Amino acid sequence: MSQLQLCLVLSSFLFCIGLIGAMARSNTILVLLGVELMLNAANINFIAFWRYGPDHAAGTGILFVLFSIAIAASEAAVGLALVIAVYRHQKNIRLQEANRLKG
Amino acid sequence: MTLALILLSVLILGSAAVAIALRNLIHSALLFVGCWAGIAAFYLWAGAEFVAFAQVLIYVGAVSMVVLFAVLLTRQGNELEPVKDDSFNRFIRALIAGGSVAGVLLGAILGTPMDVNTASPAPTMTVRELGARLMGPHAAALLIVGVLLTVALLGAVVLAAVDRSDQPEDAP
Structure with a gap:
């Protein structure tokens, strides 16, 4: 197994841990952190393909990861603000009980 | 090089899995900090220094503080409650779905011949x-x-x- 394949295996396991966390936990903060783990796995893929790809000088992988980290940071800020707003309305942050808009 | 990568993978995956599985939110937030620091070390290993420093500044520094503040502001103190039956069922279903996604991805990765540029030094x-x-x-x-x-x-x-x-x- 080459090192590129090791990096890809690492990122796919990290993606799956994030997926399991986002689907299994009922705490909204942990669901958000699972989504963050999935974004990090995608970033690891970008860096791995930049490292072992044919064209290092263009630096496309690094640039894309920088923009992706910025998007992930804004997503985390807005998501945690939503968590606090939900907590103020229903006094807990269980996802199953946030069903006020359900028809 | 490969040994360092394997050690980093064990650190990242272990702290992420334990953080997802724990019930204490503070502990899992701190384990997530360890996981992000491990990812920053992976970026350093791959030769992307600036991305590693950005990861340390943004994730280990900023996002972890925001997460800790959100945990402290939404404290409930019900960690001693027994695990409900429906959450156990949901965990089993999520495990099945995540495991099948991992299987598909592993099959695709190991079945694809990728021998591009492996011998060159780190860019x-x-x-x-x-x-x-x-x-x-x-x-x-x-x-x-x-x-x-x-x-x-x-x-x-x-x-x-x-x-x-x-x-x-x-x-x-």
């Missing part, structure tokens, strides 16, 4: 080159990301702020 990209690229061909994207961050953080403040105008008992 380096200095911060000067990176800055020239960000300010030259990608300047528009950088501006748009700045505007997006400003709008998102202002929106977060608006969402999380308490609206005092509808509480007449607070009025003088």
Whole structure:
């Protein structure tokens, strides 16, 4: 197994841990952190393909990861603000009980 | 090189899995910090220094603090409650779905011949080159990301702020 394949295996396991966390936990903060783990796995893929790809000088992988980290940071800020707003309305942050808009 | 990568993988995956499985939110937030620090070490291993420092500054520094504040502001203190039956069922279903996704991805990775550029030394990209690229061909994207961050953080403040105008008992 080459090192590129090791990096890809690492990122796919990290993606799956994030997926399991986002689907299994009922705490909204942990669901958000699972989504963050999935974004990090995608970033690891970008860096791995930049490292072992044919064209290092263009630096496309690094640039894309920088923009992706910025998007992930804004997503985390807005998501945690939503968590606090939900907590103020229903006094807990269980996802199953946030069903006020359900028809 | 490969041994370092395997050690980093064990650190990252172990702390992420334990953080997802724990019931204590503070402990899992701190384990997530360890996981992000491990990812930053992976970026250093791969030769992307600037991305590693950005990961340390943004994730280990900023996002972890925001997460810890959110955990402390939404404290419930019900960690001693027994695990409900439906959450166990949901965990089993999530495990099945995640395991099948992992199987599909592993089959695709191991079944694809990838022998590109493996023998070359680690590439380096200095911060000067990176800055020239960000300010030259990608300047528009950088501006748009700045505007997006400003709008998102202002929106977060608006969402999380308490609206005092509808509480007449607070009025003088």
